Amino acid sequence: MMLRQGLHLVRKLYRDGFKLTGLAGRQSLGQAQLPAPQPDRALTVSSWPFSSPPRDYSLPNESWTPEMQRLYDHYSALCEAETEEEKKRGPWRRLPSYNRTLKYATGGRCLSKVLQAKARLFTRNIEEPGASFEYVVFLNKQEKSCVCVFQAGHLLEGPPGHVHGGAIATIIDSVTGTLATYLSGPVMTANLNINYRSPIPLGSVVLVHSALEKVEGRKTSISCRVTSSDGGKLHTDATGLFVSINVGHLFGA
């Protein structure tokens, strides 16, 4: 019974395009602290059951370098841009990022029985600001692309002074997976193909550009390029194949 209810909420979450974006709207106004989230019309959670609002890890913190902050400001400004004709917000949107997305999106309902209470999103499981993955993703739904501003912290070392290849793969998987999810709904990574072209210095800020290549039935192909923050140097390029799933696939249903 609990499992069925949990699956229903997760399916709804995916189908309605992660209406945690109801929070995103408020946060993109630049508020560091959210008001307690209200139930979104996409989900039938009757009240916010947690004592404090969730931390949005994609907001600026004291560890961000001036370059990280500059790029954040640059893309945030695009989010606020209005189109001339309709005086609507532009196509860019900053995606909020939580370490327990399912819990926050569903108000924790039922899912405590489905998911382990200690589970945390891999890229957001270190609390110390700046120590590992500092990143923010801006989505352009119109162009079916996104850009991630990524600052690699000291815990991500691989070769001395440079970022570990597995950490680079992780951020690529996260960014391409996020884009595939927003475009195609629930997906799993089936294949990642990565070319490491030049090492990324630890502590530096890079851009992770992702774009839709094609959708063929259940398969969504995404391309990705990791460049220096000025775009002048190619660090990594990659392609990802994502296969659409029924969310029951994740819970053995």
Ligand SMILES: CCCCCCCCCCCCCC(=O)SCCNC(=O)CCNC(=O)[C@H](O)C(C)(C)COP(=O)(O)OP(=O)(O)OC[C@H]1O[C@@H](n2cnc3c(N)ncnc32)[C@H](O)[C@@H]1OP(=O)(O)O
């Ligand atoms: C809820 C809130 C969430 C918010 C966060 C969101 C962002 C999260 C971001 C984080 C992101 C992190 C993301 C992560 O870390 S996801 C974690 C890492 N990935 C996995 O663990 C996936 C494990 N694999 C599977 O579960 C299954 O194999 C999948 C689901 C992928 C497919 O098994 P399924 O039985 O369903 O499908 P099928 O076998 O009938 O194949 C279907 C089609 O696909 C083609 N195919 C399959 N595999 C491959 C392959 N390797 N190369 C090339 N092609 C492949 C296949 O030929 C066929 O094509 P066609 O014959 O139809 O043409």
